[in-house]
Amino acid sequence: MDLSDKSRQSLLPSFLYSSTATKTVGLERILGRNPSSAEPAAPALTSPVDRRDSAGSFLIQAPSEPRKIEMYSPAFYAACTAGGIASCGLTHTAVTPLDIVKCNMQIDPAKYKSISSGFGILLKEQGFRGFFRGWVPTLLGYSAQGACKFGFYEFFKKYYSDIAGPEYAAKYKTLIYLAGSASAEFIADVALCPMEAVKVRVQTQPGFARGLSDGLPKFVKSEGYLGLYKGLVPLWGRQIPYTMMKFASFEMVVEMIYKYAIPTPKDQCSKPLQLGVSFAGGYIAGVFCAIVSHPADNLVSFLNNAKDATVGDAVKKLGLWGLFTRGLPLRIVMIGTLTGAQWGIYDAFKVMVGLPTTGGVAPAAAPAAELAPLKVSA
Numbered sequence: 001m002d003l004s005d006k007s008r009q010s011l012l013p014s015f016l017y018s019s020t021a022t023k024t025v026g027l028e029r030i031l032g033r034n035p036s037s038a039e040p041a042a043p044a045l046t047s048p049v050d051r052r053d054s055a056g057s058f059l060i061q062a063p064s065e066p067r068k069i070e071m072y073s074p075a076f077y078a079a080c081t082a083g084g085i086a087s088c089g090l091t092h093t094a095v096t097p098l099d100i101v102k103c104n105m106q107i108d109p110a111k112y113k114s115i116s117s118g119f120g121i122l123l124k125e126q127g128f129r130g131f132f133r134g135w136v137p138t139l140l141g142y143s144a145q146g147a148c149k150f151g152f153y154e155f156f157k158k159y160y161s162d163i164a165g166p167e168y169a170a171k172y173k174t175l176i177y178l179a180g181s182a183s184a185e186f187i188a189d190v191a192l193c194p195m196e197a198v199k200v201r202v203q204t205q206p207g208f209a210r211g212l213s214d215g216l217p218k219f220v221k222s223e224g225y226l227g228l229y230k231g232l233v234p235l236w237g238r239q240i241p242y243t244m245m246k247f248a249s250f251e252m253v254v255e256m257i258y259k260y261a262i263p264t265p266k267d268q269c270s271k272p273l274q275l276g277v278s279f280a281g282g283y284i285a286g287v288f289c290a291i292v293s294h295p296a297d298n299l300v301s302f303l304n305n306a307k308d309a310t311v312g313d314a315v316k317k318l319g320l321w322g323l324f325t326r327g328l329p330l331r332i333v334m335i336g337t338l339t340g341a342q343w344g345i346y347d348a349f350k351v352m353v354g355l356p357t358t359g360g361v362a363p364a365a366a367p368a369a370e371l372a373p374l375k376v377s378a
Contacts, residue, residue: 068354069353069354069355071355072154072158076154076355077151077154077155078151079349079350079353079355080150080151080153080154080350081147081148081150081151082147082349083150083345083346083347083349083350084146084147084148084149084150084151084346085143085144085146085147086146086345086346086349087146087150087341087342087343087345087346087349088142088143088145088146088147088149088150088342089139089140089142089143089146090345091142091338091341091342091345092138092139092142092338093135093138093139093142094341095334095337095338096131096132096133096134096135096138097119097122097131097132098330098333098334099138099203099334100122100130100131100133100134100203101115101118101119101122101330102327102330102331102334103200103203103204103301103305104118104122104203104204105118105326105327105330106297106298106301106302106318106326106327107204107301107302107305108204109322109326115329115330119131125206126206130206133202133203133206133210133211134198134199134200134202134203134211134212134215135211136211136212136213137195137196137198137199137202137211137212137215137216138195138199140195140212141191141192141194141195141196141199142192142195144188144191144192144195145188145189145191145192146188146342147188147191148184148187148188148191149184149185149188149243150184150346151184152183152184152187152188153180153181153184153247155184156179156180156181156183156184157176157177157180159180160176160179160180161176164176173251174248174251174252177244177247177248177251177252178244178247178248180247181243181244181246181247181248182240182243182244184243185236185239185240185242185243185244186236186240188239188243189232189235189236189239189240190232192235192239193228193229193231193232193235194216194228194229195212196231196235196300196304197219197227197228197229197230197231197304198212198215198216198219198228200231200300200301200304200305201215201219201304201305202215204301204305205305230303230304231300231303231304234296234299234300234303234311235296235300237296237299238293238296238297238299238300239293239296241292241293241296242289242292242293243289245285245288245289245292245293246285246286246289246339247285249284249285249288249289250281250282250284250285250339250343250358250359251358251359253280253281253284253285254277254278254281254358254359254360255359255360257277257280257281257360258277258360262277266357266360267356271351271357274347274351274357274360275344275347275348275351275357277357277360278343278344278346278347278357278358278359279340279341279343279344280340281343281359282339282340282341282342282343282344283336283337283339283340284336285339285343286335286336286337286338286339286340287332287335287336289335289339290328290331290332290334290335290336291328291332294324294325294327294328294331295323295324297327297331298314298318298322298323298326298327299311299314299323302314302317302318343358346358
C-alpha cells in the first residue's frame, strides 16, 4: 500500500473505502442496527442523487434536498414556537422607539402632545439612547409571548378542529380561529406580564432604572413579585381581543386574497408571492387589532406607571374618549407594521424549514359518503 492510500485510510472512516460488505456492516453499526438481522437492501433510488452508486458505494445525501417535517408532529409545533420567538421578539424590539413615545403620550399627554414633539422631547432629554430604553425586557418578554402565542395557536387550532370534526371545522372555521388564538394568548400573557411591567416602568420613568438588570430588582423590592402581575388582567383585556382579531382576520384576509385577487391556487404560487400575501394580510389585520385593543393598552400603561393606581383612576384621568383615542394614530402605524412583519417573519421561517405558509385554504369538509355511517351510528 503506497503513502497516499495510507493517508486516505487514516483520515476517512473505514466503511467509506473498504469492500462492499465491510461498508454495509460499518454503516449498520453507526445506525445502531444488528448487521446479522438487517433486512435486504432496498433497490437503488431513482432520484437525481441516489444514496448508492451502481457499485453499491455509499453516497452522502445532497444538502439541497428539503427536510420534511410532518404536520402537527412535535417537530412541527417546535418549529412554530421557534418562528414565534423570531417573529415577536425581533419586531417588538425593532419598534422600541415608537413604543416609548406611545407609552409617554399615554402617561403624560400634557408633555408629550404629539408624535413629532414626543420624539423631540425624548431626544433632547435622554439623547439617542433614550429611544431604546427598555429594549432588553422588550426582547425577552415578547420572545416568550411569541413562542406561546404562535406555538399554542397552531396546537389549539388543530385541537378544536379535531373536536368539531371535519364538517363543522369547515363550517365554523372563524370560531375555531377565535377560540384557538384566545386560548394561546391567555397562556402567552402569563409569560409576557413580568417583562411588560418592568419595560413600561423603565420607559416612562427615566430615573427609575437603566434597564432590566437593575429595573427588575428595584421593581420587586418596591412592589413584590406579585406586583409584576398587577397588570395581568388588563393585559389579558388588551392582548386577548388583539390576538383574536390578529389571527382570525389574518386567516380570513389571506383566504380572500387567494380567492379573489390571485387567480392561481396557493400551492402553485411562488414562495415570495405567498410571503407577500402574508405581510399584506398581517398589516390589514394589525389595523383592526390596534383599534380593538387600544383602550386596554392605555390602561396597561397607566397601571404599570403609577404605584397603587386603579382602573377607576385611569378612567378618571384619561377620560372615556381619551381611553379610546389617546395615542391611537401612532399605535395603528406601529401595530399595522408590526403585525405585517410578524406574519412575514413567521411564515418565512416556516418556509425555511419546509412547512407551508399560514392560511389561504379553508378546511375541507369530509365527503358525504364518509359522514353517512357516522350519522347512522349516532
